[in-house]
Amino acid sequence: MRQFIVIGHDAPTTPEFPLDDLAGASGRLDVLCRCVTSAFFLSHAIREDVRVHVVLSDEYTVRFEGSDLRRLNPDERSTAALVRAALEERAEAIGHIPVETSPGVSIVRMGFEATLDAVDGTVVQLHEDGDPVVDVDPPSDPVFVLSDHNDFTPDEADLLDDAATERVRLGPNALHADHAITVAHNYLDTDGFRSY
Amino acid sequence: MRQFIVIGHDAPTTPEFPLDDLAGASGRLDVLCRCVTSAFFLSHAIREDVRVHVVLSDEYTVRFEGSDLRRLNPDERSTAALVRAALEERAEAIGHIPVETSPGVSIVRMGFEATLDAVDGTVVQLHEDGDPVVDVDPPSDPVFVLSDHNDFTPDEADLLDDAATERVRLGPNALHADHAITVAHNYLDTDGFRSY
Numbered sequence: 001m002r003q004f005i006v007i008g009h010d011a012p013t014t015p016e017f018p019l020d021d022l023a024g025a026s027g028r029l030d031v032l033c034r035c036v037t038s039a040f041f042l043s044h045a046i047r048e049d050v051r052v053h054v055v056l057s058d059e060y061t062v063r064f065e066g067s068d069l070r071r072l073n074p075d076e077r078s079t080a081a082l083v084r085a086a087l088e089e090r091a092e093a094i095g096h097i098p099v100e101t102s103p104g105v106s107i108v109r110m111g112f113e114a115t116l117d118a119v120d121g122t123v124v125q126l127h128e129d130g131d132p133v134v135d136v137d138p139p140s141d142p143v144f145v146l147s148d149h150n151d152f153t154p155d156e157a158d159l160l161d162d163a164a165t166e167r168v169r170l171g172p173n174a175l176h177a178d179h180a181i182t183v184a185h186n187y188l189d190t191d192g193f194r195s196y
Numbered sequence: 197m198r199q200f201i202v203i204g205h206d207a208p209t210t211p212e213f214p215l216d217d218l219a220g221a222s223g224r225l226d227v228l229c230r231c232v233t234s235a236f237f238l239s240h241a242i243r244e245d246v247r248v249h250v251v252l253s254d255e256y257t258v259r260f261e262g263s264d265l266r267r268l269n270p271d272e273r274s275t276a277a278l279v280r281a282a283l284e285e286r287a288e289a290i291g292h293i294p295v296e297t298s299p300g301v302s303i304v305r306m307g308f309e310a311t312l313d314a315v316d317g318t319v320v321q322l323h324e325d326g327d328p329v330v331d332v333d334p335p336s337d338p339v340f341v342l343s344d345h346n347d348f349t350p351d352e353a354d355l356l357d358d359a360a361t362e363r364v365r366l367g368p369n370a371l372h373a374d375h376a377i378t379v380a381h382n383y384l385d386t387d388g389f390r391s392y
Contacts, residue, residue: 020215020216023271030270030273034230034233042370042372043371073219074372075226076271077219170382173385174238174240176239179234179378183379186366189367189369
């Protein structure tokens with residue numbers, strides 16, 4: 001299984017955000033939604049062996065489970081609507097028990113640290129200052145951790161330093177998180193990490 | 197220079213389309229907008245040496261010129277608004293003379309064939325049935341031709357067969373056009389096309 005944790009530093013934690021202004025008043029939910037699309041969509045299929053954890057301002061995490069997803073569309077607005085529907089049921093998320101709010105979509109009251117602790121797999125940090133992928137063997141169950149339009153905070157970076165087996169970069173240019181997910185998939189699809 | 201021609205088969209040719217329903221009533225403008233974002237955005241920069249031609253229902257083409265772009269944001273809705281602004285001035289586009297409607301954005305009354313004829317560079321078709329990239333040397337001025345959520349029509353495929361030096365695929369899975377653009381950039385960024 002491939003997993004992606006995406007940290008939304010400015011993301012909403014209540015459903016009162018405008019679907020018409022995802023890049024502004026909705027805390028850059030646009031980039032988080034594109035991350036979900038990049039993680040799951042093939043041309044005519046969903047990648048079923050993928051799980052995405054979208055961390056909303058370190059308070060809630062919305063999980064997308066590829067094998068169960070039924071109502072995911074590739075555009076930003078409809079994905080944001082799934083996040084909004086999840087936030088509408090946030091009061092039901094008690095302790096660390098997730099609540100499913102749409103097929104394959106659930107919300108859990110966990111920030112980044114708890115999400116990182118709970119995840120099963122080998123943590124790989126995608127970062128512009130990471131090692132070239134040529135030096136890294138692809139793990140069989142990778143967990144990629146990405147940040148939205150902001151850098152990781154010092155606390156997040158410390159947590160990642162403890163958890164991550166590798167900190168890699170996928171090319172010479174720093175990419176948007178959603179584009180990094182696409183490139184990571186392509187590397188794994190095509191014989192894993194290789195030289196550049 | 198890297199260029200991308202993206203064919204929008206169902207795309208609007210008048211500005212009366214809803215920004216709130218890009219994936220539905222707006223003819224899948226969402227995927228075309230994501231292609232523009234994938235073509236231009238680095239993490240903290242625009243790729244200046246890129247030009248994108250978005251063909252709208254074989255009637256108009258909206259061109260995005262990386263070196264001149266000033267008001268491009270990465271979300272779908274704001275990019276769609278640039279397309280709408282271009283279409284609002286479509287009456288000014290006479291013959292094959294482009295009309296600039298925003299810095300780096302222009303509209304020209306050209307369908308796919310005229311756009312393909314006018315483009316300078318080496319045409320590469322990205323296609324799931326193409327040759328593995330391992331067999332292809334990257335040209336220095338590649339022109340990638342992609343289709344939206346639909347396959348190329350037989351006429352488009354014939355035009356491409358005539359124009360394209362190569363028809364390649366970037367991996368074992370068929371990708372959305374915007375994801376294919378991201379992967380194509382990564383290949384070119386990282387020593388060009390390689391084995392998989």
